[in-house]
Amino acid sequence: MSVISAKKKAVAGISKKQRERWQARFLRWQVNIWEIYPILLIATFFRVFGANNVTFGDDEANTWQMARDAVVHHIWPASSTRSWTGILDGVFPTYFYMLAAFFTSNPMWGAIETGLWNVLGVLVTYIFIRRYYGRLAGALSAALYAVTTMIILYNRFIWQPDLVPPMAVALMFVLFWGGVERRKGWLVPAAALISCLYLTHPSSIYMLLIVAVAAFFAGYKTVRWWEIPLAALVVLFIFWPELTWFLYSRFSDLKILEQISRSPSVFSDNVFLYYGQYFSPYVQSPYYWPAAYPTDPNSLLNSTAHGTKYMKMLLLAVHDFLPYIALGGCGILVWQLLLSPSSAANSIKKTARDYL
Numbered sequence: 001m002s003v004i005s006a007k008k009k010a011v012a013g014i015s016k017k018q019r020e021r022w023q024a025r026f027l028r029w030q031v032n033i034w035e036i037y038p039i040l041l042i043a044t045f046f047r048v049f050g051a052n053n054v055t056f057g058d059d060e061a062n063t064w065q066m067a068r069d070a071v072v073h074h075i076w077p078a079s080s081t082r083s084w085t086g087i088l089d090g091v092f093p094t095y096f097y098m099l100a101a102f103f104t105s106n107p108m109w110g111a112i113e114t115g116l117w118n119v120l121g122v123l124v125t126y127i128f129i130r131r132y133y134g135r136l137a138g139a140l141s142a143a144l145y146a147v148t149t150m151i152i153l154y155n156r157f158i159w160q161p162d163l164v165p166p167m168a169v170a171l172m173f174v175l176f177w178g179g180v181e182r183r184k185g186w187l188v189p190a191a192a193l194i195s196c197l198y199l200t201h202p203s204s205i206y207m208l209l210i211v212a213v214a215a216f217f218a219g220y221k222t223v224r225w226w227e228i229p230l231a232a233l234v235v236l237f238i239f240w241p242e243l244t245w246f247l248y249s250r251f252s253d254l255k256i257l258e259q260i261s262r263s264p265s266v267f268s269d270n271v272f273l274y275y276g277q278y279f280s281p282y283v284q285s286p287y288y289w290p291a292a293y294p295t296d297p298n299s300l301l302n303s304t305a306h307g308t309k310y311m312k313m314l315l316l317a318v319h320d321f322l323p324y325i326a327l328g329g330c331g332i333l334v335w336q337l338l339l340s341p342s343s344a345a346n347s348i349k350k351t352a353r354d355y356l
Helices: 002-032 036-048 058-072 092-101 108-133 135-147 149-153 160-179 187-200 202-218 227-248 252-261 270-279 308-339 341-355
Strands: none
Touching: 036 108, 036 135, 058 092, 058 108, 092 108, 092 160, 092 187, 108 135, 108 160, 135 149, 160 187, 160 202, 187 202, 187 227, 227 252
């Protein structure tokens, strides 16, 4: 009996030490990531507060109605709403909003679901950037995602493109896993994410170029033979509703896309305007661009409240100079590449050697 009791005491002592060690490790982990908690709190407030007053037009109503009808009438959706080009958008947004539509018919909760989905995107951004670029870069990236005006506006209402950013960041995370770290297991989640992105909004098809570049840097050694058929099955499973619609409609959407592709291409400098508006702290509504500046009489910056004048000056400086700072950073990157072409060439040679 004494031997058994001694063993029990030893096991209890070991478990106690292990528990204390795990508690200390958990505390150190919490201290090392403390900055993400206020960032997530701010991001949640900006995306959820006043959810009953967000934009709600025809597109938002149709998207929510399809999700609600699918739940109430037990329908298996094969597509989403009709886009301005005449084709039907992918089915992923309908499935996404069915989560909230299952519990309520109030579309406000669909807007809240969109906001919380992008709060998750803030967290994924922090984890991704911190892993590859450090703690400060991760905190700054997550903070920009959390408080940038245009991102907040487009994270607060029901719309297909509003669901893209978290999945796009997750896709970049997966591609870095294979293309930068050269680790296995990236192909299947990348195939699933790019499929969901396309079924969210067709413009995400351009991210296939990024996937191709990442696949080149990852090399065939990071792909196991069984991952290729598994990725094909995952893509087939995700696209099954879309393929069903294509067969039923006799590929009418592809015919419309073919006609659109014959339209003349246009080069426009509006991208610079949109880039500036992306950083603008004045935008009040995604549907009302003239309110992007504090000259609008409804702007709070035109009030006589204490400190508004200085806040207005600060935001004006941010609006005017931040795009140039961002473009300057790109210029510095190009300048560094031009100053050290030998190191860049050696990096390309090493990548090609590892790939081949």
